[in-house]
Amino acid sequence: MQKNSSLLAYSFVWALTIFLGIESCSLPEEWDGEWHDSSDTEQDITFTRSNSYVVGWKYSTFTVTSWTCVDQNTSNNLLLFRSNQTFFVFGQILRMYRCIKWENITQFSYSYLIYADKNVNLGGDRMFVRLDLTSVDISSGCNPTNGLPTTVETIVLIKKGYIQNAAQNCPTPFLGSFHYSFNDGSSTFCDGMSMWEVCTDQTQMVVNYNLCSTKQFYSNGGVAYCVYSTSVGRNHYVTVVNADSTVDFNTTFRFTCYAVTTSGGYVLASDNKGACVRDQTPQNKSATGTGTLTFSSNAGSTASPESSSINTVLIAGIVVGVLVMAAVVAAVVGVVLCKKKSKVRTQSNENGSERLG
Incomplete structure (x- = not known):
């Protein structure tokens, strides 16, 4: 009876929150549709921008199958999602939150990090868990106490049907x-x-x-x-x-x-x-x-780009060296020929002078 009363109370509060428009979140326009997500190894995920809804992002510890975006910080690319399913631990009704900081890679791909502490009691996944009726926003739901995730943990999103474009x-x-x-x-x-x-x-x-x-x-x-x-x-x-x-x-x-x-x-x-x-x-x-x-x-x-660059430089150097040597040889030959022609002309002039004399 107490359990049903809690669920009824939550449903009323959540419906009232949505009705009054307290929640504020708008997914990026390009996200609408199906995506491959490297954090979900059981399925592709689907964003529905019209209601800020996500199907996917399963967690192994509890049955969570869908989420709703409830808050955002557009200047820092932060989005806060709340699980649409609750779960019970020691008689308490709990709800999961997933805060992501996203970045654009290409027209068809994005990367993001999950801003949450690793929860050792819940499979070691990064997640933020609070009592069901607790108010959670960007300030409280996107500030892990044990430090931010490293770039090693980066998750990748790719628009379905555009793998090669990414x-x-x-x-x-x-x-x-x-x-x-x-x-x-x-x-x-x-x-x-x-x-x-x-x-x-x-x-x-x-x-x-x-x-x-x-x-x-x-x-x-x-x-x-x-x-x-x-x-x-x-x-x-x-x-x-x-x-x-x-x-x-x-x-x-x-x-x-x-x-x-x-x-x-x-x-x-x-x-x-x-x-x-x-x-x-x-x-x-x-x-x-x-x-x-x-x-x-x-x-x-x-070869790798580095070795290719080195080989290109070496080849270019050899080519330049050969050209320089060819130019030098040509110059020397030219000087020799010029001297020979000059000598011939001198001899011709001398012979002509003798005939005129």
């Missing part, structure tokens, strides 16, 4: 043609017989499954695009999107995030399903990843 150049360690070995934590695969390329199109990763069939970046087709990258110290963190026309969110997924570095002439990487996690390192298997990779350059592979 492509960005892959970071330098991934550029080239490589042999690779893959370790899932207990066994090693693809050692010696493998090919991973980011060559002609430096936004696109292509894995040759004919040489090694072990699936990479959760893809059946073996093609993915880099869509976001950041670096912290010597490590690069790159989000790639699976180019398969469809994924089943069971064995194939849309996003993978790699932590990448170079060491002793090799490229080392670990993967994570969805977005990268804060403690992810290139050398160690992530708890929610498939394993680690070791890349070695394939002989004759496409």
Whole structure:
């Protein structure tokens, strides 16, 4: 009876809040529709701008399937979403909040960070939880007490149907043609017989499954695009999107995030399903990843931009040197010929003078 009374009271307060127009939030116009979201590994998400509604962003701990945007700070690109579902903990009715700070990447892609503390009691996800009838706005719902998330935890949104339009150049360690070995934590695969390329199109990763069939970046087709990258110290963190026309969110997924570095002439990487996690390192298997990779350059592979630039400078220098030498030779030959012609003319003049005399 008490539980039903609480739910009835909440429903009345929430309806009154919406009716009086106390809530204030307007989603970006471009967001209307379906999106791939690297934080949700179970489904795509859908924004409905007309009512600031979001379907998606599931949390594993509690059944939350949809959200409503309730507040915003346009000058700082902050949006505060409230879960449309409540849950009970120790007899208390609770509600979840998700504050995001977003940035534009391309016309069809965005990145964002979740401004909330990691909740160790609720699966370690970043979330803000309050009693159901508590008033929460940008000031209280977007200020984590344990520090802001790092760029490593960046989440990527891509408009459904525009994956290739969201492509960005892959970071330098991934550029080239490589042999690779893959370790899932207990066994090693693809050692010696493998090919991973980011060559002609430096936004696109292509894995040759004919040489090694072990699936990479959760893809059946073996093609993915880099869509976001950041670096912290010597490590690069790159989000790639699976180019398969469809994924089943069971064995194939849309996003993978790699932590990448170079060491002793090799490229080392670990993967994570969805977005990268804060403690992810290139050398160690992530708890929610498939394993680690070791890349070695394939002989004759496409050079990185740095080495290409160096080669261009060297070639240009050689060409200039050859031209200069040719010019010098031409000048010397010209002087010699000129002296010979001058001598001939002098001799002719002398002979003519003798005949006239």
